[in-house]
Each structure stands twice: as C-alpha cells, then as structure tokens.
Amino acid sequence: MSVSTVFNLWRPLDADVIANPYPFYKQLQKEHPVYHAQTGEWIISRYADIKNILGDKIRFKAGNRLQWMKHATSYAKGKGLDYSNIPKTLQSFVLFKNPPQHTEYRKWIHRHWKEHPFVPGQISGIIEQLLNNAILSGFDFVSAIAKPLPLIAISNILGIPLKDSPQLKSWSYDVIKVMDLYLKVSDLQRINVAASNLLQYFTEIAKHPEVLDSNGIIYKLISENTLELTDEQLASAFIFLFIAGQETSAAFLSTMMYHLGIDKELFNDIASGQASLNASVNELFRFDPPVQLLGRINTELVEFNGLQILPESTFTLCIGAGNRDPEIYENPEKIILDRPQETSLAFGYGIHRCLGESMALDLAKSTLSYISSHYREIKISNNLKFEWEKNISIRRLKSLEVSLKK
Amino acid sequence: MGKDNQQIVIERYFVKLVANEMYGSIDEIKIDDTFHALGFDSISAVFFMEKIEHEYKVTLSPLCFWDYPTIRLLAGYVQSLIK
Numbered sequence: 085m086s087v088s089t090v091f092n093l094w095r096p097l098d099a100d101v102i103a104n105p106y107p108f109y110k111q112l113q114k115e116h117p118v119y120h121a122q123t124g125e126w127i128i129s130r131y132a133d134i135k136n137i138l139g140d141k142i143r144f145k146a147g148n149r150l151q152w153m154k155h156a157t158s159y160a161k162g163k164g165l166d167y168s169n170i171p172k173t174l175q176s177f178v179l180f181k182n183p184p185q186h187t188e189y190r191k192w193i194h195r196h197w198k199e200h201p202f203v204p205g206q207i208s209g210i211i212e213q214l215l216n217n218a219i220l221s222g223f224d225f226v227s228a229i230a231k232p233l234p235l236i237a238i239s240n241i242l243g244i245p246l247k248d249s250p251q252l253k254s255w256s257y258d259v260i261k262v263m264d265l266y267l268k269v270s271d272l273q274r275i276n277v278a279a280s281n282l283l284q285y286f287t288e289i290a291k292h293p294e295v296l297d298s299n300g301i302i303y304k305l306i307s308e309n310t311l312e313l314t315d316e317q318l319a320s321a322f323i324f325l326f327i328a329g330q331e332t333s334a335a336f337l338s339t340m341m342y343h344l345g346i347d348k349e350l351f352n353d354i355a356s357g358q359a360s361l362n363a364s365v366n367e368l369f370r371f372d373p374p375v376q377l378l379g380r381i382n383t384e385l386v387e388f389n390g391l392q393i394l395p396e397s398t399f400t401l402c403i404g405a406g407n408r409d410p411e412i413y414e415n416p417e418k419i420i421l422d423r424p425q426e427t428s429l430a431f432g433y434g435i436h437r438c439l440g441e442s443m444a445l446d447l448a449k450s451t452l453s454y455i456s457s458h459y460r461e462i463k464i465s466n467n468l469k470f471e472w473e474k475n476i477s478i479r480r481l482k483s484l485e486v487s488l489k490k
Numbered sequence: 491m492g493k494d495n496q497q498i499v500i501e502r503y504f505v506k507l508v509a510n511e512m513y514g515s516i517d518e519i520k521i522d523d524t525f526h527a528l529g530f531d532s533i534s535a536v537f538f539m540e541k542i543e544h545e546y547k548v549t550l551s552p553l554c555f556w557d558y559p560t561i562r563l564l565a566g567y568v569q570s571l572i573k
C-alpha cells in the first residue's frame with residue numbers, strides 16, 4: 085500500500101494546540117466528532133458521546149494506560165531495559181480498576197474519605213501563609229501557591245509528615261506523566277525512577293503506619309485493609325491518592341488565576357459578588373478544565389456516528405471539547421459566571437468520577453475568595469508570553485508571574 | 491552528498507532497524523509499506539523513534555511516527571531536520 089503525507093486532523097502536540105487547544109477541538113467536533121486518528125485511536129469530542137462512554141461500564145473499561153505500561157515494560161525487558169517499577173506502582177490505582185474490583189476499592193477509600201473533616205478555613209490559613217511568603221510585587225504563582233497548596237492540603241488529609249512532602253512532590257509530578265498519551269523512552273526512564281522512589285517510600289509507610297498522623301486517611305486505610313492488599317499494593321493505592329490531586333489542582337489554580345489576570349472584568353464581577361463562588365468556579369472548570377483527555381477501551385463492537393468500532397479499540401475523550409459543545413452550552417466560548425449549568429465533564433462522569441472533587445473545589449473557592457477579598461487587582465507580567473506544559477492530558481501553565489495590589 | 495542520496499542512506503538505516511525489530515529479512519521490507527503493515531505498534535514505535543533520534547541527533551515528536559507512516563516518508567522528514 086502506498087501512502088502519501090496527508091494532513092492529519094489529530095495534532096495535539098503542535099505548538100499552537102498546546103498554547104490553546106480550543107480552536108482545534110472545535111474543528112474536530114464540527115467536522116469529525118468521532119475521528120479515527122493516525123495513531124489508531126478514536127477521538128471523541130461531543131459532550132453526549134463522552135458522557136455515554138464514561139457512563140457505560142459494560143462496554144467500556146478503564147485502565148488503558150496500565151495495560152500499555154505493562155506491555156511497554158515487558159517489551160523493554162526484551163531489550164534489556166528495566167521499567168518494572170512502573171506497573172508495580174500503578175497496580176492498585178483505583179482509576180485503572182474495573183468492576184467488580186473497582187467497586188470494592190472505591191468503597192474502601194470512600195468510607196474514610198467522606199468521613200474526613202475537611203475544613204475550608206484550614207485552606208485559607210495555608211493560602212495566607214503562602215502569600216505572606218511570596219513577594220507580592222511579582223512572584224511565580226505556580227511555584228509559590230498553585231503547587232504547594234494542594235501538596236500541603238493532600239499531605240494533611242492523608243496524614244503524611246509535611247517534612248517529607250517536598251521530595252515526594254517532584255516524584256509525583258514525574259509519575260503522573262503516565263497519563264500522558266505519547267511518551268518517549270526518556271519519559272519512561274524518568275517515570276520509572278520516580279515510581280521506584282515513591283513505591284519505596286509508601287511501602288515503608290504501609291509497613292510502619294506509626295509514623296503517620298493517625299487521623300489521616302492512610303492510617304485508617306491500613307488499619308482497615310479489608311481488601312487484604314499486600315504492602316506493595318497498599319503503597320500503590322496510596323500513591324494514586326497522593327498524586328491524583330496535585331498537578332490537576334495546581335493546573336486549575338494557575339489557569340483560574342490566568343483568566344482572572346487577563347480579564348479584569350471577570351475579576352471585578354467575582355469580587356463584587358455578581359455570581360456565587362460555587363457557580364464561578366464551576367464555570368471556570370467548564371471553560372478551561374485541567375484534565376483534558378481521558379481514555380477508555382471498548383469491550384465489544386460499538387457504533388458511533390454510524391461508524392462501527394472493533395472491540396479493544398482505544399478511545400480518547402476530549403473533555404475540553406465536550407465542555408464547549410454548543411449542543412449543550414449556549415455561547416460556549418464565553419465565560420458566563422451564572423450560566424445555568426449542565427454539569428461539565430471536568431471531573432469525569434460515571435463510576436470513576438473524581439473522588440477528590442469537593443476538595444478540589446474547596447481549594448479553588450478558598451483561593452478565589454481569599455484573593456478577591458484581599459486584593460483589588462491582579463497584574464500578570466509574563467509579557468503575554470504564556471508557556472504551557474507539553475503534557476496533553478493535563479493542561480498547566482509552566483509559570484505565571486503575578487503582582488497583587490491591595 | 492546529494493539530498494536524494496542522503497535520503498536513501500537514511501532509508502537503508504531504517505530498513506535495517508525494521509528488519510532487526512521484526513526479525514525479518516531486509517529484502518521483504520518495502521519502504522512504502524506502512525509501519526503498521528510492517529508489524530509496529532504504539533510500543534515498538536517508541537523504541538524505534540529513540541534509535542533514530544540517537545543516530546541522527548534530532549528531536550522527534552512522538553506523533554511523527556504516525557504522521558510519516560512509512561520508511562520513505564519518515565526518512566524524508568528526518569532528512570529535513572538534519573542541517
């Protein structure tokens with residue numbers, strides 16, 4: 085078969101798409117809402133299709149990244165490379181489980197999660213402290229606030245000693261890269277090293293829970309190991325709880341700040357209480373969601389848009405596209421704070437829907453409320469040059485230079 | 491070396507890599523076959539691309555493998571990156 089270079093519509097790594105994926109999504113959604121990409125994946129961009137897939141636990145299963153990593157590891161082994169820490173680290177991620185196991189994992193975690201008294205006041209205290217440390221006339225919001233805030237909050241709720249968190253943080257940001265769709269050998273190497281470190285740390289914790297805060301969730305999960313997980317499996321489950329909310333929350337806090345900084349009117353509307361904090365934050369999650377792509381695999385032949393799709397195909401769901409589907413949202417390209425909300429897809433849908441959603445919303449609302457009540461103006465001094473991480477699964481600014489004015 | 495010659499040299503190197511990868515004989519590998527038809531998948535692609543980056547000291551986006559899906563096309567692209 086002879087092939088000539090054709091223009092591929094699926095080009096998520098192009099610089100213009102990394103900078104702003106929304107025009108790209110819009111074109112996909114309009115012209116090919118179910119698109120068979122050159123990579124073999126099926127790209128889904130309509131709200132209704134995404135919701136149908138996420139809500140269908142019979143015909144669609146999660147765990148495609150784990151499956152890929154397992155295959156990649158055994159392939160690498162044949163070449164004399166050892167990445168075995170990656171699948172070990174991912175083995176008990178609740179996100180990669182399917183029913184009936186998923187139900188048991190989720191129940192085990194959720195019981196302790198929902199009982200944890202999480203006080204938004206605590207978050208304001210942390211924000212205040214972090215802002216006091218920052219030089220208000222020009223600081224990097226990403227490294228000063230957006231990254232440490234979720235790190236501290238999650239360490240607290242899990243009961244991990246805060247002194248350990250800085251080293252755990254950098255490993256977390258490396259391991260979460262497993263969610264990225266297109267990796268290179270150098271990425272696998274880096275992920276494997278970080279995975280090995282995290283696995284070692286959390287396995288020690290599983291063996292010696294006495295070093296933990298006994299009010300924290302990890303201590304309770306170890307005490308009530310109803311699934312009879314091994315120390316290594318416990319470690320893997322905890323690693324996911326530790327990393328799931330970090331880059332995602334850091335990404336959202338930075339993106340939120342970016343929108344408030346570039347759109348003065350938006351900031352004033354929020355500061356003057358024109359819409360509730362809840363509605364405002366939800367609308368920003370819809371408008372520019374941090375998690376951009378989710379993956380599923382179909383267990384049987386399915387039909388979408390008149391196309392028959394063979395079993396075991398990979399589906400890539402574009403959350404950022406679904407959240408701006410004009411079939412669902414009027415004027416989707418506009419931020420309308422008090423928009424009558426059809427729940428957006430920012431936190432997923434169905435059995436895997438984000439377990440940390442209320443915590444993520446609390447972090448966002450507390451930050452927004454603190455900043456809008458303490459400062460009159462947010463100035464961004466990036467000279468309009470914004471660099472986004474090349475990770476296409478989580479959309480995050482590399483840095484955001486801001487000045488806050490009282 | 492002329493442009494066309496250089497491309498042929500790159501193609502030959504790719505053919506060797508593919509033969510190695512698939513334990514096949516060099517004669518059976520057609521430079522206009524798709525990598526998919528030659529037996530590659532998303533995992534072998536990652537390691538194949540690394541060999542090319544290393545050999546030619548270029549940086550390739552992981553999607554190049556799919557955007558230039560034959561030996562001839564990918565060799566042409568890699569050649570365009572070599573100064």
Ligand code: HEM
Nearest residue numbers: 178179328329332333336375430431432436438439440444
């Ligand atoms: C801005 C912040 C966050 C966003 C945008 C976000 C988004 C998501 C999304 C889209 C999913 C579904 C994934 C899928 O279906 O494939 C998910 C799952 C999950 N999230 Fe979050 N998340 C955030 C913060 C957090 C936090 C703070 C935590 C907890 C510390 C957390 C814990 C989880 C867990 C445990 C799951 C898996 C649930 C399951 O598989 O049953 N997330 N999240």
